[in-house]
Every structure is written in structure tokens, then in C-alpha cells.
Amino acid sequence: MFGDHDHCIAEISKVKNISVTKDFREMFTNKLKLNGTTGSLTITNVEFKNSGPYKLRLVEGKITSDFKFNVTVYARLPVPVIFSKVSSQCSSSSSSKCVLLLCSSMNVRDVSLSWYKGNSLLSNVSVSDLNIRLSLPLEVEYQDTNTYSCVVNNPITKQTQQFNINDVSQIHSNLNQCFSFTEAVIRMVFSALVGVAIVAILIYDIRSRRVEQNLKDQTSNSNPK
Incomplete structure (x- = not known):
């Protein structure tokens, strides 16, 4: 029944x-x-x-x-997504550099979103309104070597996404290299354009002088002393 x-x-x-x-x-x-x-x-x-x-x-x-x-039938849990951003100043400590993390997940029935440092729970959030997406921020010092985990769980199962500061450090380094390379290319292109512009101006100046000289010669020939 x-x-x-x-x-x-x-x-x-x-x-x-x-x-x-x-x-x-x-x-x-x-x-x-x-x-x-x-x-x-x-x-x-x-x-x-x-x-x-x-x-x-x-x-x-x-x-x-x-x-x-x-x-009770539960939905299949989504894997949480972690977004990161490097900040020049920490709000929670005197460290001069921090990584701002945001863990996000689709909200389903009886779900909570949590941040863990190793096995220690740092923070969690749950929202009864299924139309609201779950999000949980975390600030980590740039030199921190601990592994952090964002966990989505319901009463029967869970999904985990891990974060290590080395990942951001590597990405940040690659971005810097990419920006340096891009900047070098831009400078080379700009220098080439400037060189082409200078050559064009010189050619225009030479041609103008030739035309002016030809006009003077023609004028002298048409009006003999």
C-alpha cells in the first residue's frame, strides 16, 4: 500500500x-x-x-x-565547482596576499554545502528554497599548503571537490608568463608599425621634395632671363 x-x-x-x-x-x-x-x-x-x-x-x-x-527519493548530487581569485590583501589576517575561493553548487533536496580544511569543518550552508543556488566563500592565505575540500552532501551520499593552493600558484604563474609573452608581442608589433610609419613618412617627404624641385625647374625653363 x-x-x-x-x-x-x-x-x-x-x-x-x-x-x-x-x-x-x-x-x-x-x-x-x-x-x-x-x-x-x-x-x-x-x-x-x-x-x-x-x-x-x-x-x-x-x-x-x-x-x-x-x-524518500533524493536527486543525484552535482559535483561542486570552485572559483578562485588572487587578492593583494587579506581581510582576515595580516598576510599581504590571499586567494579568494567560492564554492558553488546547484541546490537540490536536503543538501548542504561545506568547506573542510583536512578533516576539520570550517563552514557550511543550506537553503530550503531550491531556486536559490548554493554558494560558500572562503579566504585562504597565498602561502597556505593545506588541502581544502568543498563538499555537497545529503543524508545518503556526497560529492567532493578539492583545492590546493599550488594549483592557483601554477595558474597565476602561467597567466603572468602569458601576459609577459603577450606584452612582448604587442611591443614588437607596435615597434614594427612605428618603423613602417617612419619609412612611409620618409618616402612621402622624398617624393614631395622631388615634385617641388621639378616644379621649380619647369618654372625656370618657362621664364628665361
Whole structure:
């Protein structure tokens, strides 16, 4: 049976030696597998709507026994995403350089988002409104060598994303190299453009002088003394 009003969804009758499955408001269509020998009921392709109270009722003659269960269906947990940014100043310490971390995850049922330093819990957050995305910030000193973990968990499972300061240091170094290379290329291109411009100006100046000289010569020839 399912629901607060004990709607029958599957039934076995030993007297008639039959096994019958019944759909309840299309919630269990093609999802129920009833074992006629053991009496076990398997629900496949579960959805959120399959959560709720279940009851197994055994009837033997005049004796009736009820066994109650409560089933909760949880969504598959997403893997959290960590965003990082290097800051020139720490707000929580005297260190001159920090890494600002933001762990983010899609919000699903009964989920919390937590930051761990090793095995020690630093902070966590949970939001009942599933339309609000979970986000949790953390500030880490740039020279910190500890491993931090962002964990998304519900009552039955969890997903973890780890962060090490060396990753950001390497990325930051690569970015600096990239910026240095880009800057060098820009300077080379700029120098080349300046050189081309200078050559163009010189050519224009030479041609202008030639045209001016030709005009003077023509003027002198047309007006002899």
C-alpha cells in the first residue's frame, strides 16, 4: 500500500495463486516488480513523486499484520565547482596576499554545502528554497599548503571537490608568463608599425621634395632671363 490512505498498489493472493500489480494515479506505471514467491516488491526508475509512506499488510486467516516504511527519493548530487581569485590583501589576517575561493553548487533536496580544511569543518550552508543556488566563500592565505575540500552532501551520499593552493600558484604563474609573452608581442608589433610609419613618412617627404624641385625647374625653363 502507498500513501496516507493506504491505496493498494500491488497484491499477491496465495489462495488464487496469482500475482497482480495495480497502478496508482500513474505513479507506478511499469515500475513495480512483485515477487510471487518471496513477496518482495521492487520499484524501478524512481522519481520524487514516489516518496512517501508505504505499508506491507500480511493477512493470514483472521490475523492481520502491518509493517510501515517511509521512503524518500533524493536527486543525484552535482559535483561542486570552485572559483578562485588572487587578492593583494587579506581581510582576515595580516598576510599581504590571499586567494579568494567560492564554492558553488546547484541546490537540490536536503543538501548542504561545506568547506573542510583536512578533516576539520570550517563552514557550511543550506537553503530550503531550491531556486536559490548554493554558494560558500572562503579566504585562504597565498602561502597556505593545506588541502581544502568543498563538499555537497545529503543524508545518503556526497560529492567532493578539492583545492590546493599550488594549483592557483601554477595558474597565476602561467597567466603572468602569458601576459609577459603577450606584452612582448604587442611591443614588437607596435615597434614594427612605428618603423613602417617612419619609412612611409620618409618616402612621402622624398617624393614631395622631388615634385617641388621639378616644379621649380619647369618654372625656370618657362621664364628665361
